[in-house]
Amino acid sequence: MSEPMPPAVADAVAADELLRLDGVTVRLGGREVLHDVSFTIRPGEFTGLIGPNGAGKTTILRVILGLLPPSAGTVTVAGAPIGGHRHRRGQSVIGYVPQKLLIEPDMPLRVRDVVALGIDGNRLGVPFPSRARRELVDQTLRSVGADGYADARVGELSGGEQQRVMIAHALISRPRLLLLDEPLANLDIRSAQGIVAVLAKLAREQQIAVLISAHDMNPLAPVMDRIVYVAAGRAAVGSSDEVLRTDVLSRLYGQHVDVLRVHGRVVIVAGESGEDAGSPHDVAGQPDPVYGSGVA
């Protein structure tokens, strides 16, 4: 699809680009889980990484984080290519909010401890407690609406509260790009809307680019600037109107799907099996029989 740019051009473009994926392909155990994925993200842009479970959303996030080297293609973060020999992980350009915490409920790790780990949790030694440090933690917690439980044990919080805490953890190092892996999964609607509102505010007021993966785009529809729709390891990129179309998504899924608009919402319905030309790639991620997607 898109050709790799010469370095000089890339540098010039990078001034306005936080993230660029160019023809990223990932093979794992002989299977192609991502095929030729390309997109860019600019400062302050709110991008939904949408698609069914197993489509490759998490793989894309892992490639961007440098946790998984692409088999082909390049990833450029703030003008610097990642994955090279000189690439150092842990750059503060990207903040990452994982899907799940692995901490037991009875561990005395308070919310403020977790957020403080966002400042220097990757460094050796013991931090000196200071007033400035404490205020930075408090201020970051306020910005995500989590200041009410700063001293609670993080393992005892609900899923939505933990998401807010991990967003604060990621934010405190002042990243320019925030990656979130299914932060709305298993949340009730109100909590999900709360998280989305917090993220939209960060994008709008602090020009932080947000890339958020979700299998359900419903709660994101009002705030998404762009969609990266992933199915069967391939991605379609654009505005909601450009991407959520029968021809675009059918090509993506490798089988016929109908994109229906019902009362302003979009519903994606799988076609008869074997109706269309099958995908040339044996990859995971078939569409759900009926796939609800709200669109403004």
Place this chain on the structure above:
Amino acid sequence: MHYLFAPGLWSSSPVRVAVLVGTVVAITSAVVGVFTVIRGQSFAGHSLADVATTGGSGAFLVGLDQFWGFLAFGVAAAIILEVIGVQRRRGRDVTTGVVLGGALGVAALFLYLGSQHSSTTGASFTVLFGSIFVIQSSTIPALIASGVIALVVVVALSRVLLLSSLSPDVAVARGVPVRTVGAAYLVALAISVSLSSVAIGAVLSTALLIGPAATALRVAKSPVRAMFTAAVIGVAVTWIGIVLAYDSYYWPPHGHSWPVSFFIVALVVLAYLLTYLRRPADRRSPERDDLGAAGTARPEVEVGA
């Protein structure tokens, strides 16, 4: 029997050595133990102790101080555990079980041969249940140095260990070499287990590792406070255990002290049980928003139509 501090307690050289070494061991074990519990690696601690038993009994057989056996086998086991643990998830339980059984079997052989060879019946007891009153003065500097090394390693790694316990992906994404950190931590754990094996025995060593830490984690509010609390508890139970063991010389049956390991372990258990008398930590849940069944929930509500 009428006094807590029996006559001659402080003038006794073995007691002074026991207090000195016991303090170092207690602090190291407690602080390392806090991370053992947070990381859910209590079983690793126990495994290292089992393998250390083999080393300790082997060292006794060839006439070395058992500490060197504990240390060599413990550290080797830690490195092997790291390699197996990360690369071979499946079958890990079975492998571990077989290896640990084998290690203790060899320890039994070594102890038997050792006691035949030197006709010292105390060796088994020393290796299995500790020797804090009979520490050779030549080993004391090594014991203290090892304790300080393990302590420094774990404190230096404390933030990184916490971050990778919270989410390994976040840690890796932020440039933490998670495997190296995990291996360094396991080596510190092995050192700590070796020290604890010298003090209260290989079989009981995990009591000093896990007990004070688990107790502290129940009452402390932050990881730093947990480390301090665990150290205080560890030192307290060790000191009181030593004093009681010395006093017990005057208890029935007269003329024989009770083993210090018994007192220390009993006090560890007591301290842990006492935390259950406190009211449970105030749990708050103003905004319970999980939807019970995971993964299946998909809100069917229009947004911004």
